[in-house]
Each structure stands twice: as structure tokens, then as C-alpha cells.
Amino acid sequence: MSIAVIGAGKWGQALQFALSRNFTCKITSRQQKSIENFVNLEEALTCQYLIFALPAQVVRGWLETHFSFSGQKILVAAKGIEQGSGAFLNEIFANFVPEDHLSFLSGPSFASEVIQGLPTALVINSTNDILAKEFASFFPSFIKTYTSKDVIGAEVCGAYKNVLAIASGICDGLRLGNNARASLIARGLVEMRRFGKYFGAQDETFLGLSGAGDLFLTASSTLSRNYRVGLFLAEGKKLEDILIALGEVAEGVFTSAAIFELSLKHTIYTPIAHEIALILKGKEPRISVKDLLAD
Numbered sequence: 370m371s372i373a374v375i376g377a378g379k380w381g382q383a384l385q386f387a388l389s390r391n392f393t394c395k396i397t398s399r400q401q402k403s404i405e406n407f408v409n410l411e412e413a414l415t416c417q418y419l420i421f422a423l424p425a426q427v428v429r430g431w432l433e434t435h436f437s438f439s440g441q442k443i444l445v446a447a448k449g450i451e452q453g454s455g456a457f458l459n460e461i462f463a464n465f466v467p468e469d470h471l472s473f474l475s476g477p478s479f480a481s482e483v484i485q486g487l488p489t490a491l492v493i494n495s496t497n498d499i500l501a502k503e504f505a506s507f508f509p510s511f512i513k514t515y516t517s518k519d520v521i522g523a524e525v526c527g528a529y530k531n532v533l534a535i536a537s538g539i540c541d542g543l544r545l546g547n548n549a550r551a552s553l554i555a556r557g558l559v560e561m562r563r564f565g566k567y568f569g570a571q572d573e574t575f576l577g578l579s580g581a582g583d584l585f586l587t588a589s590s591t592l593s594r595n596y597r598v599g600l601f602l603a604e605g606k607k608l609e610d611i612l613i614a615l616g617e618v619a620e621g622v623f624t625s626a627a628i629f630e631l632s633l634k635h636t637i638y639t640p641i642a643h644e645i646a647l648i649l650k651g652k653e654p655r656i657s658v659k660d661l662l663a664d
């Protein structure tokens with residue numbers, strides 16, 4: 370069995386750490402890094418199993434430039450919707466990989482905790498149940514794995530919760546209180562369910578690890594990059610400066626724009642994501658709060 374992680378950022382390295390408990394797990398990235406079992410891209414691409422831990426916004430370009438399908442089984446670990454096209458990752462990957470070779474990872478998983486071997490529970494989502502079970506079996510005992518066929522549900526949850534985490538960070542940054550944050554998260558869950566149902570997601574996904582699990586985690590911890598973006602926006606910092614200081618990807622910034630466009634196109638009511646997209650374009654957060662309360 371040969372397995373490699375593509376992308377050696379925070380999440381790629383944490384996944385390689387976890388999968389190395391039971392197997393030799395290779396890892397590659399565009400810059401050479403001194404990590405055990407780091408290999409060049411050519412070698413990684415010969416592996417039977419590939420885990421993609423690249424930011425959602427670069428996936429299409431990366432696949433076009435570097436990837437040619439030769440039977441590899443894929444687990445996509447990114448969480449986001451492509452800005453501009455509004456494409457979900459499963460739609461992007463479907464241009465390059467047959468559906469029965471594709472699976473998607475979801476659930477509450479701060480890389481910084483996974484790389485310490487702290488426990489969590491995750492979901493492998495695939496229309497191919499055998500493939501989902503195969504990837505599920507690779508994870509070490511400190512990660513409990515479940516499988517699901519609700520690919521679009523898991524994708525919407527993983528992407529949407531990043532936008533809601535920005536909203537939650539803004540809420541806390543403005544010191545609106547615990548009641549406000551709980552209200553925001555609860556209404557956010559309703560909103561992401563409404564959005565997901567439009568695209569065919571199943572109800573139970575929103576109540577499980579991929580939905581409520583990952584949302585509660587990300588929208589209530591400073592370990593979340595997206596939540597921290599929200600905190601800094603509430604302090605009046607410029608988005609550009611926040612992202613430079615962060616130095617890592619905050620997918621919610623791009624996904625909020627994608628949700629904004631998709632919601633307008635399909636007439637889906639998504640007030641929180643709508644306000645976050647406007648705040649990221651310069652709207653004053655306190656005015657957004659007033660508008661949300663009045664809506």
C-alpha cells in the first residue's frame with residue numbers, strides 16, 4: 370500500500386503525522402521541506418492513495434498543471450467553495466478523477482490538535498462506500514472514523530462553517546456576549562442547512578460531525594484561522610493586513626464570496642453569509658449586526 374499527502378501546510382503535515390502511525394505516509398509540496406518521508410511530486414503521484422491538503426482556491430489550477438489520472442484513489446481534505454465559479458470541490462475533481470475514486474474528509478479537526486495525537490472523530494464521504502471504508506481504515510486509533518455517502522452535505526458544511534466562524538469572531542470581537550454568539554451559531558446552522566438542502570445535502574449531515582461538530586469547533590475557538598480573521602475585522606483591521614499577518618489560508622474569506630454569488634443566482638436566503646461577504650468588502654461590522662437583527 371502506498372499513500373501520499375499533497376500539500377505540506379498545517380493540515381497536510383497533521384494528516385501525514387496521523388497516517389504515519391500505521392503506514393509509511395509520504396508528503397510533497399511545491400517547496401522542499403525537511404519532513405520525514407518528504408518526496409518530490411513525481412514520486413508522490415505514483416502512490417495508490419493520494420490525500421489532497423491544498424487550499425480549495427488553488428485546487429483546479431493545480432490539477433490542470435500537475436495531475437493526470439492513472440487509477441489513484443483520492444481523499445480531498447480541503448474545505449471551501451471556489452470563488453468566481455461557485456464550484457464545489459467534488460465538481461472540480463470530477464473533471465479529473467472518476468467519481469468512484471473520490472472521497473472527501475470532514476469533521477472537527479484543528480491540525481494543531483491532530484498533530485499532538487489528541488482524539489477526534491472524522492467522516493470519510495464518498496458515493497463509493499468501499500473506498501470510504503478503505504480510507505477510514507487508514508486512520509490511527511486516536512481518530513474515530515465514520516463513513517457517509519453525503520458528499521455535497523459534507524462539502525457544504527466544511528465550507529460554510531468557515532464563513533460562520535468569521536461571523537462568530539466578529540461577534541466576539543465586538544463583545545456582543547455569549548447569548549449573541551449562541552444565537553449566531555444556531556441561526557448559522559439553520560442557514561447552512563437551507564443552503565445545503567438546495568444542492569441536495571441530507572438533513573442528518575448538518576446535525577453530525579461534519580455540520581454541528583465542525584461548526585461548534587471553529588466558531589468558538591481562537592485556534593480557528595477564520596474565527597481570528599473575524600476578531601481582527603471587529604477591531605477595525607484591514608483584511609489585507611489580517612491575511613498577511615495570518616500567513617495561512619482562511620478559506621471563509623473566499624467561500625463567503627462564493628456563497629454570496631450562489632445565493633443570488635439560486636435565490637437562497639443566506640443573511641449571515643451575505644453580511645460577511647459585505648464586511649469583507651468594507652462594510653462596517655456594527656452596521657451588519659444591526660441589519661441582521663432587523664432582517
Ligand SMILES: NC(=O)C1=CN([C@@H]2O[C@H](COP(=O)(O)OP(=O)(O)OC[C@H]3O[C@@H](n4cnc5c(N)ncnc54)[C@H](O)[C@@H]3O)[C@@H](O)[C@H]2O)C=CC1
Nearest residue numbers: 377378379380381422423424425427447448479480617618
Ligand atoms: N489547518 C487545519 O486545521 C485544517 C485545514 N483544513 C483545510 O485544508 C486546506 C489546507 O489548509 P492548511 O494546510 O491548514 O493551510 P496552510 O495555509 O497551512 O497550507 C497551505 C499549503 O498549500 C500550499 N499551496 C498554496 N498554494 C499553492 C499552489 N498554488 N500550489 C501548490 N501548493 C500551494 C502552501 O505552500 C501551503 O503549504 C484548507 O482548505 C483548509 O480549510 C481542513 C481541516 C483542518
Ligand SMILES: O=C(CO)COP(=O)(O)O
Nearest residue numbers: 476477478479593594595
Ligand atoms: O477546518 C478546521 C477545523 O476543522 C480548521 O479551521 P480554520 O481553517 O478556521 O483554522
